[in-house]
Amino acid sequence: MVNAIEETNVLGTFFDNHIDFYGNSDSTNKYGSTDAFFIEFIKKNTRKSVLDIGCSTGRFISWLNYFGLDMEITALDPSKKALDGINFQNVIKIQGHLPYRIPGNSKYSYIHIQDVLHHVTGNSVNESKKMVVDSLIHMRNILTDDGFILLGDLFYESYIFPTFTRNTIKTMLDFQNKCNIKIPFKEFINGLDVCFYTRDEFRSMIQECNLEIIDYREWYWGNKKFKKQILLIKRWGYMCFIIKKRA
Ligand SMILES: C[S@@+](CC[C@H](N)C(=O)[O-])C[C@H]1O[C@@H](n2cnc3c(N)ncnc32)[C@H](O)[C@@H]1O
Numbered sequence: 001m002v003n004a005i006e007e008t009n010v011l012g013t014f015f016d017n018h019i020d021f022y023g024n025s026d027s028t029n030k031y032g033s034t035d036a037f038f039i040e041f042i043k044k045n046t047r048k049s050v051l052d053i054g055c056s057t058g059r060f061i062s063w064l065n066y067f068g069l070d071m072e073i074t075a076l077d078p079s080k081k082a083l084d085g086i087n088f089q090n091v092i093k094i095q096g097h098l099p100y101r102i103p104g105n106s107k108y109s110y111i112h113i114q115d116v117l118h119h120v121t122g123n124s125v126n127e128s129k130k131m132v133v134d135s136l137i138h139m140r141n142i143l144t145d146d147g148f149i150l151l152g153d154l155f156y157e158s159y160i161f162p163t164f165t166r167n168t169i170k171t172m173l174d175f176q177n178k179c180n181i182k183i184p185f186k187e188f189i190n191g192l193d194v195c196f197y198t199r200d201e202f203r204s205m206i207q208e209c210n211l212e213i214i215d216y217r218e219w220y221w222g223n224k225k226f227k228k229q230i231l232l233i234k235r236w237g238y239m240c241f242i243i244k245k246r247a
Contacts, residue, residue: 008078008101014191015056015079021189023057023082035063037217037240038112038150042069047109047147051076053098053139054116057085065090071110076102099134107144114152121193125163125170128195129205136209140245149211149243155218157198159234166196168231185227199239206243215242 015022042050042064049072052060061073065088073090077083078097086093096102098120120135121128139149158164173193176183182190197205199218206213220237228236 008095008097009080011097012078012080012095015077016081018189019057019079019081019085022079023085031063033217033219034114034152034238034240035060038114038152038242039063039067039069041148041150041215041242042110043067045148046071047144048072049074049108050110050112051106051108051142053077053102053111053113054119055086055112056082058088058091060112060114061086061088061091074106074108099131099138102138102142104138104142107142107147109144109147110150111139111143111147112150113139114150115154117151117153118194118196121170121195125167125195128170129197129201132197133205133208136205136211140209140211143245145245147244148214149241151206151243152238152240153202154196155199155202155235155237155239156196156231156233157235158232160232162198162200162234165231165233165236166198170195202239202241206241210246211243212246213241214244216240 050064051074053076055061055075055077058075061075064071064073074092074094075083075086076094076096078095080095083093083095094103117132117135120131122131143149156165156169172183173188175181176188177191177193203213218237218239220235
């Protein structure tokens with residue numbers, strides 16, 4: 001039987017091996033609009049603590065420190081290499097992962113989770129969805145009553161039917177991993193498994209967990225036409241939610 005630490009290590013090894021792709025230690029040049037959306041909210045709604053889930057090498061944490069947002073900061077990631085790359089003294093580091101390998105004994109006023117939930121995957125889309133819902137429920141349980149979840153993720157929506165592109169990406173990655181045949185997109189890393197969600201799917205998963213969206217913003221990507229055509233994409237981009245517990 002695989003224990004909790006081994007399970008986290010297996011997942012962490014994949015991200016350890018691809019830290020150059022997923023890590024962003026040089027965050028100083030990359031203060032994007034998604035980070036600004038969250039940081040501006042934190043500036044106006046100061047709270048005691050923040051848990052950054054899937055923090056990688058601490059890109060978002062570096063912005064908290066850069067703007068002098070004085071909070072107790074906890075960084076959580078399955079990748080030991082990523083955690084080792086965080087060089088701030090004021091950060092508590094935890095190796096763990098969603099949905100079930102997250103300590104449940106502390107509460108946090110902010111939970112930040114960007115670009116992570118599409119990595120929380122099972123063997124099928126339905127299994128992956130259930131894991132995301134369980135992750136959101138767990139986040140709700142460790143959020144203070146006056147706290148906020150700051151959630152960002154990618155969306156891909158097809159003009160065939162919205163979930164077509166997501167299903168195709170997941171199937172292509174399954175095929176690549178099982179048959180050991182490399183699909184020639186640089187993002188299709190060997191061993192990668194992802195499950196993206198449409199904007200409607202994300203909204204309904206959030207609402208299903210007794211959570212309320214209090215602010216939302218989205219950005220569209222227009223370029224990279226070749227990939228957009230080959231994956232039959234109508235809309236793709238990034239969505240950011242600010243969420244609180246429903247009363
Ligand atoms: C694309 S990076 C996002 C990094 C960071 N959140 C940011 O915004 O720059 C994805 C990160 O999620 C972590 N991750 C992958 N699966 C995870 C899981 N099940 N639970 C928590 N973190 C996970 C990876 O180790 C990686 O550091």
